[in-house]
Amino acid sequence: MTSDQLSRTFAALADPTRRAMLQRLSRGPATVNQLREPFRISGPAVSKHLRVLEDAGLVVTSRDGQMRPRTLAPDALDPVRDWTEKMRHTWEARHDALATYLIEIQDTPVNERTAS
Amino acid sequence: MTSDQLSRTFAALADPTRRAMLQRLSRGPATVNQLREPFRISGPAVSKHLRVLEDAGLVVTSRDGQMRPRTLAPDALDPVRDWTEKMRHTWEARHDALATYLIEIQDTPVNERTAS
DNA sequence: GCCATATATTGCCAATTGGTTATATAACCA
DNA sequence: TGGTTATATAACCAATTGGCAATATATGGC
Numbered sequence: 001m002t003s004d005q006l007s008r009t010f011a012a013l014a015d016p017t018r019r020a021m022l023q024r025l026s027r028g029p030a031t032v033n034q035l036r037e038p039f040r041i042s043g044p045a046v047s048k049h050l051r052v053l054e055d056a057g058l059v060v061t062s063r064d065g066q067m068r069p070r071t072l073a074p075d076a077l078d079p080v081r082d083w084t085e086k087m088r089h090t091w092e093a094r095h096d097a098l099a100t101y102l103i104e105i106q107d108t109p110v111n112e113r114t115a116s
Numbered sequence: 117m118t119s120d121q122l123s124r125t126f127a128a129l130a131d132p133t134r135r136a137m138l139q140r141l142s143r144g145p146a147t148v149n150q151l152r153e154p155f156r157i158s159g160p161a162v163s164k165h166l167r168v169l170e171d172a173g174l175v176v177t178s179r180d181g182q183m184r185p186r187t188l189a190p191d192a193l194d195p196v197r198d199w200t201e202k203m204r205h206t207w208e209a210r211h212d213a214l215a216t217y218l219i220e221i222q223d224t225p226v227n228e229r230t231a232s
Numbered sequence: 233g234c235c236a237t238a239t240a241t242t243g244c245c246a247a248t249t250g251g252t253t254a255t256a257t258a259a260c261c262a
Numbered sequence: 263t264g265g266t267t268a269t270a271t272a273a274c275c276a277a278t279t280g281g282c283a284a285t286a287t288a289t290g291g292c
Contacts, residue, residue, distance in 0.1 A: 010130035
């Protein structure tokens, strides 16, 4: 992992087990054992996944007796949205400009066109 | 990589060099050497990054003489947006319901409250 | 056909990842 | 205090990753 926050977040999301855990958490807080239940993986494997999610800022841990319930922290998804939407916007701006240009030259007789 | 498409896409985005390449491509197609230029990495490293991006469906390759220009394929970002927005929506729906409940019990005198 | 340019493939390496079992810690319960 | 439950940490392993240098392939120009 390249240690920058956005890379950590994308990497945390690049695993189906972790994404399933996040989806479970989107419906409300859950204990480690609740998060483990849908999978056939060991406790330590769950702990490791949760560590990755916490390092990415996607979940936070609290304490309730001997349990350490996790809660989703959806604000950590904002940089993901911002980055992808910026990509899309740059791409679309370029294509809008291209479309405008194509319409312009279409409406201009060849002998009136100027190099721009 | 867990071999499902969404994981491949997230993993492709989890590297700052690859994200920078995508940002370059969002301003228009580019050759391998153009994509390489901002970095101090070898040609093969660039090829590998581009392979990852192509496997994720984020770029497509064409041919122009001896060059193989890459073009952004921004539709591959849609599943990323869909997944994250669904997460957010589930979370917010739950919190809207909680807020409604809190307002309800606030407006109801204690002795009129019923277990729901 | 020959050379230069653009890019890909191969073989290698160190670091990271996702999993395991065994062990430790922490809190509740009797 | 001792036992049980919930979770974390340690130590290890195989697979994957991101990088490199060396080599191969493909195309255009002479």
